[in-house]
Amino acid sequence: MTAPDLARLQADADAEGRRCVVGALVRDDHGRVFVHRRGPDRRYLPNGWDVLGGHVEPGETLLEALARELEEESGWQLIGSPELVYVGDWETDEDGAVIRRREFDFLVEVAGDLQHPRLEWPQHTEFRWIGEDELSLLDENGGRDDGIVRHIVELALGQPPA
DSSP states (O other), rough: OOOOOHHHHHHHHHHOOOEEEEEEBBBBHHHHHHHEETTTTSSSTTOOOOOOEEEEEEEHHHHHHHHHHHHHSSEEEEEEEEEEEEEEEEEETTTEEEEEEEEEEEEEEEOOOOOOOOTTTTTEEEEEEEEEGGGGGGGGGTTTTTTTTHHHHHHHHHHOOO
């Protein structure tokens, strides 16, 4: 299977008026996936569970943004070749304006102490490693994320180990 053309996918999103967002699905040696709780003052999904990631800044590629967001939100370094596992569109209403986004989620390998991430406080307030038997934790989001976080974590749990 050939790797997707990330530059083309990013250009397509831009051409469609969608702001690009990246997500990093990190698994530990037990196959569990890292999630963290967003801070109470966050505009999108306050106090909700999420994966590492964020917006692609102007001039950044998807993988550059992925590496930057990983380092900012956890202190970990991106290594290896990330595997694109999900692409999806979503919107938010921000002060009466609809913001259209296209999300690119990657299964990644990282270097760093997995048991002691450096959380970006107060944007993120706690973290967990969850397996298939703990997916209900993500239901605390109450549908505010349209089930995307649970869906991408389920995809990561179903992927063969990196």
